[in-house]
Amino acid sequence: MPMHDAPVILADADNTLWDTDxxxxxxxxxxxxxxxxxxxxxxxxxxxxxxxxxxxxxxxxxxxxxxxxxxxxxxxxxxxxxxxxxxxxxxxxxxxxxxxxxxxxxxxxxxxxxxxxARTPALLPGVTDGLELARRANLNVWILTEGSAERQRTRSQALGITHLVRGVSEATKSQDQFDRQRRRFAPSPLVVIGDQPDRDILPAQAAGCIGVLVPSRFRPTWISSSAWSAADHVAERFDLAIDWIVSGDLVSSAAAE
Incomplete structure (x- = not known):
């Protein structure tokens, strides 16, 4: 895999990495x-x-x-x-x-x-395996959260995954924010992994990122049913999302664009 083609991963935290729900x-x-x-x-x-x-x-x-x-x-x-x-x-x-x-x-x-x-949530199934797979594949994983970055850093440390992520950023998720992140990591493709279509996937796709949905159990009533299938890929668990990225399909589709 050429280094300039290696995707960078932005992962949501709550209900994507750990079970806040x-x-x-x-x-x-x-x-x-x-x-x-x-x-x-x-x-x-x-x-x-x-x-x-x-x-x-x-x-x-x-x-x-x-x-x-x-x-x-x-x-x-x-x-x-x-x-x-x-x-x-x-x-x-x-x-x-x-x-x-x-x-x-x-x-x-x-x-x-x-x-x-204030209770520390548990990691969701497949998260540790997925992060370790990303590290073996030389893929950088960053956490992007709308919550407190300091709180998420504390949780990452308590859950033993700090060494598997590059860092934690705090920002209101929007098309403009994802566009800034995409330009920050260019020319590498930017993949956003999250649990909610309206907050994670749709604005990321609108900014030219690749969206991978790992659906949460919590499904707000205001999100249309079609939005849950609008991602570039839908995975049942975080490790399966990383596996799809590592498989090469993502790199091929990014190169084709």
Missing amino acids: SVFADAQLGMLANVDQQFPGTARPDPLAHVRAYDQALAQIDRRHLRYPPVLLARALALGNLGHDPATAARMAIARRPSQDLASAEEGIVARYFEAL
Whole structure:
């Protein structure tokens, strides 16, 4: 493989390298349990689906999307227990002051939620094998995250993969950002591996990068079904994504362009 043809890999972190979804699921279920103590709700066949219906209703109308303040989720869940559907509860949580009972409980509910989120997630299956395969093939892997770069460096170190990646960068993912990254590593092809079509794959492809999707279990309702098959390649696990890159198909297609 000629050195100038060796692709550079930008890997997403959360739900691509490690299982952030499970950490969020546990934290959200804990929040629901704490809200239920203040405002008892009815039995639910799928408590996590219940929480995420309110979570996604908030993300769809708040300008910060999934980065909205967690206190809004506590309010929306409380309103849900009082009989409001997710869309109505989301609007009310954003527009109105909380009730006195909820206001007095909010601080503790949110504090316990953040404590649960602080747990270090586990590596996803195939990540170590994939990173080691990339190193044997002389492919540089960088982490590009929208979260805190320092937090992701700490997690990489705790999970024992720091020596397998070149570094961690923090940036809001957009077509412009991926275009800057593509030009940074030119003439090498730039491959973006991520778990979400709208945040990782589509803007990367629009910037001339190659997108490899390793789908997360978390699938926001606002992402169209067709977007999940729009990547240049879809792999079940991270190591299979790296295997596809190493196989030579990527280098051949990049050279043909």
